[in-house]
Amino acid sequence: MNLIITCQRNLEDPAMLEAQNMLERFGDKEALIEKTPFSGIILVKTSLDNIKVLDNFREIIEDEPWLIKYCSRIIPIQKECETKLEEIRDVAVELSNVMKQNETYRITVEKRHSSLHTKDIISNIADSLSNKVSLENSDWEIIVQILRNKTGVSVIPPDTILSVDREKRVELD
Numbered sequence: 001m002n003l004i005i006t007c008q009r010n011l012e013d014p015a016m017l018e019a020q021n022m023l024e025r026f027g028d029k030e031a032l033i034e035k036t037p038f039s040g041i042i043l044v045k046t047s048l049d050n051i052k053v054l055d056n057f058r059e060i061i062e063d064e065p066w067l068i069k070y071c072s073r074i075i076p077i078q079k080e081c082e083t084k085l086e087e088i089r090d091v092a093v094e095l096s097n098v099m100k101q102n103e104t105y106r107i108t109v110e111k112r113h114s115s116l117h118t119k120d121i122i123s124n125i126a127d128s129l130s131n132k133v134s135l136e137n138s139d140w141e142i143i144v145q146i147l148r149n150k151t152g153v154s155v156i157p158p159d160t161i162l163s164v165d166r167e168k169r170v171e172l173d
Contacts, residue, residue, distance in 0.1 A: 001152060003044035003053065004075040004145055015070035016042055022067075023048070026056045036147060038112050040072075043147075050076040054162045061167045074162040075145060077152030083114055085124050088151055092125045092142050095155040104134035105155075111146040 007015035016033045023031040023046055032045040046053060054074055060067055078095055081087040092107075099105060107125055109118045121144055126133060138158055145152040154160075 001043040001045055001080055001150075002050045002077050003046060004077060004147075004152060005042045005044060005071050006073040006075075007040050007042065007070050008072065009039040011070050012040070012042055018068065018070045019044060022057065022060065022071075023053070025060075026053060038147060041112070041147070050078075051156075051160065054160065057162055057164075058167060061164065065168050068164050072164055074164075075143065075152075076154050076156060076160060077143075077145065078154040078156075080150060080152050083116065083146050083149050083151045085116060085120060088121060088144060088153060089124045089128055091151075091153045092144065092155070093128045095153060096129055096131070096140070096142065098155055099129075099131050099140050101131070103139035104132045104137075105129070105140040105142055106133060106135050106138040106158075107142045107144065109144040109146070113148040114146045116146065 005015060005019055012035050019033055019042065020031065026048055028046045028048045030047065034043050036043055054076060057074060079091050081091045107122045109121050111118060125142060140155055141158045143154040143156065
C-alpha cells in the first residue's frame with residue numbers, strides 16, 4: 001500500500017470507484033484498490049508518486065470539486081512493515097533521514113485493532129532520533145498508520161495529508 005483513503009462508513013464501494021477513476025485520470029490504470037476489514041478505510045497501491053497523487057487530487061478539488069464526493073482523507077504511505085514496535089521504529093528512523101539536524105518533527109499515530117500503546121510507539125521512535133520535537137510548529141510529521149498487523153509509515157511535511165472537506169472549505173473562502 002502507498003495510500004490509505006478514508007471515507008464514511010459503508011461507502012467504501014463508491015469511494016473505491018471514485019479513487020479508481022481519479023487514478024486512471026492521473027495516468028495509473030493498473031492501480032490496486034482494496035477494502036479492508038475496517039469500515040471506512042481502503043488501501044491503494046499505485047505506481048504513481050503518492051505525493052503527486054495528492055497534488056493532483058488538490059487540483060481536482062480546486063477545479064472540479066463535485067468529482068470528489070466519497071473520499072474523505074488521503075494519507076500517503078512511504079513504507080510498510082509489520083505491526084511490531086521495533087519494526088515501526090526502524091522504518092521511522094530510516095525514513096527520517098530526510099530531516100536535517102536542526103529540523104523538528106512530531107509523531108502522529110492512528111491505530112486500528114492493535115494492542116500496541118500509542119505512547120510506547122511515540123517514545124520508541126523519539127528515543128531513536130536526535131532531532132527536537134515540536135508539536136505545534138514542526139518541520140516534519142512522522143505518520144504511523146496501524147491496521148491490525150500491517151503498519152504504514154511516512155515522514156512528510158505537515159499538512160501533506162489531504163483532507164477533502166478542509167480543501168473544499170478553503171476553496172469557498
